[in-house]
Amino acid sequence: MEAYGASHYWARKLAKLGHTPKIMASKYVAPFRTGAKNDLNDAVAICVVVVRSASNA
Template identity: 90%
Template sequence: MSLSVYCIDLTKHSFSIHGEDHQGKLLIHKTISRSKVLSTFANIPPAIIRMEACGASHYWARELAKLGHTPKIMASKYVAPFRTRAKNDLNDTVAICVVVVRPSTYDRTQAVTH
């Protein structure tokens, strides 16, 4: 069984999340407050979690790894070409998930270890 993929766009006060299962079925597509991120992911079975690199991405990757997830960080330059709509946080999360299914781009991302 393949793991589900959740993509997060990290911002200062609210985080946008887009999740798909191994068949591409939408699991979640919403924005949550910073204070609810860990409780949200604590209630999700272990999954691959993708995020763009930023000042806080390594912190969040370590926290999500403690919950049993597999966080991976990618450079934002790989996300921008796959954004199909206006630039906003939720559209960025969809673009991150599109990048995940592209093997040539997937290999350039960084896995975070504890």
């Protein structure tokens, strides 16, 4: 998830549900965002960053 004010709160909630959340700085997400900044474009950009970083690991 992209880091913002409540990221750590939601990360703890997701961890309690059995997920492994990872918080990334928005400066890594912004270059991959297409179009205006909104929730959908942010989510797509986060997915692109995660897929690209997993393939580079």
